[in-house]
Amino acid sequence: MTAIEPDALTKTNRINMLFDFYGLLLTEKQRTFLKYYFHDDYSLGEIAEEFEISRQAIYEHIKRAESVLESCESKLHLLQKHEAGKEWLSRLEACADGLSGMDDLADELRRIAQGIRDM
Numbered sequence: 001m002t003a004i005e006p007d008a009l010t011k012t013n014r015i016n017m018l019f020d021f022y023g024l025l026l027t028e029k030q031r032t033f034l035k036y037y038f039h040d041d042y043s044l045g046e047i048a049e050e051f052e053i054s055r056q057a058i059y060e061h062i063k064r065a066e067s068v069l070e071s072c073e074s075k076l077h078l079l080q081k082h083e084a085g086k087e088w089l090s091r092l093e094a095c096a097d098g099l100s101g102m103d104d105l106a107d108e109l110r111r112i113a114q115g116i117r118d119m
Contacts, residue, residue, distance in 0.1 A: 012038050014079075018069040021078040030065035037062055089113045 015038045023031055036042040036050070037058075044062075048055040073079050096109035 015066060015069065017079050017082075018073055021082075022069050022072040022076075025072060026065050026068055030061055030068070033058055033061045034065050085116075089116060 015034065019026075019031075019034055019038070023034075026034070033047055036047045037044070042050075044055045044058050047058045051058070092109060092113045096106040096113070099106040099109075
């Protein structure tokens with residue numbers, strides 16, 4: 001197995017996150033090919049062989065799916081809001097950890113943060 005470049009890993013993580021939010025807006029083929037390519041780490045050739053179509057067709061389905069996911073994110077910002085929410089929760093927990101002598105309040109803040117995460 002070859003090492004994945006940092007930029008490729010960042011892209012893979014982003015596509016997987018966008019897929020979690022917007023995957024149902026893709027066609028069945030787009031969902032399948034994205035899962036094989038980004039989640040299961042199949043090559044274009046392996047996917048093409050599995051489905052008995054050309055590598056170019058697989059590439060075009062994947063590129064179109066990426067475009068749809070990015071377009072949805074540019075309009076709805078669900079991933080951006082998710083990441084911002086995680087950051088705010090981390091800040092809330094850091095504040096709770098910084099409270100000395102106020103254990104009950106710190107514990108309540110941690111419970112609130114965990115409750116929000118569990119939603």
